[in-house]
Amino acid sequence: MTKPGSSHPLFQLTLSRLRETIREPEAIFWVFVFPVLLALALGIAFREKPASKLQIGVEDQKGAQELAGLISRSTELHAVIISPDQEARDLRTGKLDLIVSRASPAAKIKSAAPAQVASKIPELVYTYDPTRSDSRLARLLVDDALERAMGRKDVIAARDQKVTEPGTRYIDYLIPGLIGMNLMGSGMWGVGFAVVLARTRKLLKRLAATPMRRSHYLLGFMLSRLIFLVVEVGALVLFARIVFGVKVYGSLLDLAVVSLLGSMTFAGLGLLVASRATTIETVSGWMNFIMLPMWLLSGTFFSYARFPSFTIPFIRALPLTALNDAMRAIMNDGLPLFSSWLEMAVLIAWGIASFAVALRVFRWQ
Secondary structure (H helix, E strand, O other): OOOOOOHHHHHHHHHHHHHHHHHHHHHHHHHHHHHHHHHHHHHHHHOOOOOEEEEEEEEOOOHHHHHHHHHHOOOOEEEEOOHHHHHHHHHHHHOOOEEEEEEOOOOOOHHHHOHHHHHEEEEEEOOOOOOOHHHHHHHHHHHHHHHHHOOOOOOOOOOOOOOOOOOHHHHHHHHHHHHHHHHHHHHHHHHHHHHHHHHHOOOOHHHOOOOOOOOHHHHHHHHHHHHHHHHHHHHHHHHHHHHHHOOOOHHHHHHHHHHHHHHHHHHHHHHHHHOOOOHHHHHHHHHHHHHHHHHHOOOOOOHHOOOOHHHHHHHHHHHHHHEEEEEHHHHHOOOOOHHHHHHHHHHHHHHHHHHHHHHHOOOOO
């Protein structure tokens, strides 16, 4: 029982954990500095900029110069003359998106009226990789440019209406994923490593001899995560807003609730992984085993919709996927919290289950 005038054991355990974290410069770097640096690097690499021209290689044959000129009339294409022995390498390495060559000899194409040019255009061969979206687009644009140069008349009158929706940049997609990844990493590594390190130093054995409850000790780790949560998430959101203009279109309170659930969920998973591990090598292996699939599958850096359809339900059942989806629904789409009820349920289920199992199987030494 707590003596009159003394603070609750859970408060003291949480406070001691906070002090341990603050005194570790490495933990401060990985929790607060590294996510900001990662957002800065990826934000610069994938910054919003005008669309670059597709690179078209015209095989060095008779009439190649005139053919390249016709292709380059398009504002979306840039044609260069290339030798036959170089074209395969440049296409393979991505320097070129499409190779245009002639299937049969023809007279030299001269700058003339479209009808005269059309009569001298030879049969063309388009060489490209159909698995690359840029190559498929280049094939269509080159064909369109050449047909227009030969006087093709459009049957349907059409015009372009270009719009830019808010939250469609890659950095807008990336920031919620980085927040989710950071909450997973700091929750699991921060909690799991600290528990195993205390076990290897025989500190847990000494604590086991005290009247301290096991639940208080484990809850102390999880509550300490909440103190850092405000700074951890707030710093990344504020940095993205100032540097890249990333806006939160939903409620900040909803964002805080989802962050809280995500932090508690991964802290519970960290406790579960560390509940029986006796060495740093063991807990590191288990951490990587659990976190690596979520890094790859949960849509942190690219959409998980790219995976086969039969895997999507399993991917959505992962806690990081649920956290990322809920974050993007609030930050990018401006949706209310209840619209992510399924993701919230997944996080709650993982958090309760992991903490309950950790409490049951945890051992002091």
